[in-house]
Amino acid sequence: xxxxxxxxxxxxxxxxxxxxxxxxxxxxxxxxxxxxxxxxxxxxxxxxxxxxxxxxxxxxxxxxxxxxxxxxxxxxxxxxxxxxxxxxxxxxxxxxxxxxxxxxxxxxxxxxxxxxxxxxxxxxxxxxxxxxxxxxxxxxxxxxxxxxxxxxxxxxxxxxxxxxxxxxxxxxxxxxxxxxxxxxxxxxxxxxxxxxxxxxxxxxxxxxxxxxxxxxxxxxxxxxxxxxxxxxxxxxxxxxxxxxxxxxxxxxxxxxxxxxxxxxxxxxxxxxxxxxxxxxxxxxxxxxxxxxxxxxxxxxxxxxxxxxxxxxxxxxxxxxxxxxxxxxxxxxxxxxxxxxxxxxxxxxxxxxxxxxxxxxxxxxxxxxxxxxxxxxxxxxxxxxxxxxxxxxxxxxxxxxxxxxxxxxxxxxxxxxxxxxxxx
Numbered sequence: 001x002x003x004x005x006x007x008x009x010x011x012x013x014x015x016x017x018x019x020x021x022x023x024x025x026x027x028x029x030x031x032x033x034x035x036x037x038x039x040x041x042x043x044x045x046x047x048x049x050x051x052x053x054x055x056x057x058x059x060x061x062x063x064x065x066x067x068x069x070x071x072x073x074x075x076x077x078x079x080x081x082x083x084x085x086x087x088x089x090x091x092x093x094x095x096x097x098x099x100x101x102x103x104x105x106x107x108x109x110x111x112x113x114x115x116x117x118x119x120x121x122x123x124x125x126x127x128x129x130x131x132x133x134x135x136x137x138x139x140x141x142x143x144x145x146x147x148x149x150x151x152x153x154x155x156x157x158x159x160x161x162x163x164x165x166x167x168x169x170x171x172x173x174x175x176x177x178x179x180x181x182x183x184x185x186x187x188x189x190x191x192x193x194x195x196x197x198x199x200x201x202x203x204x205x206x207x208x209x210x211x212x213x214x215x216x217x218x219x220x221x222x223x224x225x226x227x228x229x230x231x232x233x234x235x236x237x238x239x240x241x242x243x244x245x246x247x248x249x250x251x252x253x254x255x256x257x258x259x260x261x262x263x264x265x266x267x268x269x270x271x272x273x274x275x276x277x278x279x280x281x282x283x284x285x286x287x288x289x290x291x292x293x294x295x296x297x298x299x300x301x302x303x304x305x306x307x308x309x310x311x312x313x314x315x316x317x318x319x320x321x322x323x324x325x326x327x328x329x330x331x332x333x334x335x336x337x338x339x340x341x342x343x344x345x346x347x348x349x350x351x352x353x354x355x356x357x358x359x360x361x362x363x364x365x366x367x368x369x370x371x372x373x374x375x376x377x378x379x380x381x382x383x384x385x386x387x388x389x390x391x392x393x394x395x396x397x398x399x400x401x402x403x404x405x406x407x408x409x410x411x412x413x414x415x416x417x418x419x420x421x422x423x
Contacts, residue, residue: 007125009117009124010125010126011126020318020324020328020329023324023325023328024157024315024318027153028110028130028153028309029110031153032108032149037106038108039109040107040108042083042087042090044079044111044114045077046080046085046086046089047075048077049076050078050085050086050089051078053296053297054088054296055085061081061082061115064116065115065117066116067081067114067115067116079114080113080114081113081114082113083111083129083131084133084265084306085293087133088299089297091105091107092294092297092298096135097136097294097302098302105135105136106132106134107132107135108130109130110311113129114127120280121278122278122279122310122312122313127311128311128312129310130308132146132287132307132308134306135303135304136302137303137305138303140238140239142305143305146287146305147165147167147246147271148246148249148251150285151251157314159317159318162276162317163275164254164273164274164275165252165253166254166255166256166259166272167246167255167256167259167270167271168255168260168269168270168271169227169228169231169268169269169270170235170266170267170268170270170288171227171230171232171235171267171268172232172234172235172268175230175232176230176267178230179230180206180207182225182230183209184202186225187202187209193220194214194217195217197214198214198217207260210259211259213280221258226257238269239269242269253271256272259272265292266288267288267292268288269288269305270286270287270288271287271288272285272286273285277317277320277321278320283313284309284314285307285309286308286309287306287307287308288305288306289304291304291305329382331361331381332361332381333362333384334360334363334386335362335381335386336365336386336387337365337374337375337387337388338365338374340391342389342390342394346364349399349415349418350362357422365378385401387400388401397414397415398412398414399412399413399414401413
């Protein structure tokens with residue numbers, strides 16, 4: 001019978017890998033909680049119209065990459081390709097944005113997203129993101145706070161020297177539309193010089209041409225109209241204030257006038273944290289403002305800004321930079337070896353230790369086997385200590401303590417003294 005395989009681009013996370021994921025997720029969650037952000041969770045599938053209305057029908061994501069199908073009622077549903085639209089929908093449906101005495105919400109979420117792309121290193125069809133969204137604040141201080149949080153995260157993870165912050169402003173929807181017309185006019189006259197992807201985007205999503213990876217297209221853009229020349233005064237002031245806040249807290253950045261992001265709902269601030277350590281997949285965190293999205297999806301006008309970071313790419317970055325703490329892979333502190341017919345008493349002892357020393361990760365041997373084989377498994381578990389309970393020890397209310405990672409001599413103690421050993 002043919003062996004069933006995982007779907008291409010949708011990978012398993014095996015036990016040997018999960019400690020690193022848990023380390024990263026816990027580090028991010030602890031940092032966000034310290035800034036007053038609360039977790040929100042929402043479904044993996046949504047009505048397809050949610051993403052068409054938010055991301056934009058002429059984007060690559062909606063046209064080519066979404067996993068969309070009809071359910072048994074004939075309704076079109078989509079596995080979420082990103083988290084922001086779902087977060088807005090959940091907040092609006094849950095009346096979080098204007099029915100709790102305050103418009104301000106600071107939220108975060110994590111989980112799988114789905115896009116039908118060509119699988120490659122750092123880019124999968126099922127990938128995982130941690131997203132942060134804020135609602136109800138239109139001033140640049142909240143933009144700066146998000147960038148400060150991410151900057152502090154890189155410091156905590158030990159990768160800050162290898163990531164660079166790029167920022168830009170897209171201006172208001174009106175000023176961006178004026179710039180779009182000017183850019184299209186410039187590029188239409190030079191269409192035959194554009195790469196194939198940029199020619200397609202010229203009629204659908206021309207701003208994406210600004211971040212084309214084609215060198216000839218980038219050279220052609222050197223003479224194109226500048227987005228900064230079309231910014232409205234409010235957006236200019238907002239962007240200047242953001243820079244002043246970042247300067248005040250020592251977050252270094254580069255202004256990249258060609259940074260536009262790939263989703264239609266962005267306005268004003270956009271940003272990316274990039275690295276040169278992961279080849280083509282150099283963006284590890286990205287986001288910006290989407291002040292019109294809540295209204296676009298049927299809510300009241302609500303300013304918003306947020307970001308998302310790819311867990312797989314951050315994992316790759318930590319591994320590439322050898323920034324993975326070694327101790328996170330140790331899952332067992334104490335291994336209880338059961339020598340002889342003492343299993344009931346071993347269970348009781350193990351639970352006593354777990355109750356009195358809840359911080360200790362204790363694994364009790366199950367499945368029988370010789371004393372020698374049990375000691376091999378104790379050593380392989382990575383435990384610092386093996387506790388040995390046999391019939392003689394049980395009769396004398398004792399336990400043998402053997403240190404597996406040091407030369408400290410083996411000793412026999414009373415069971416009542418175990419908690420002292422654990423401390």
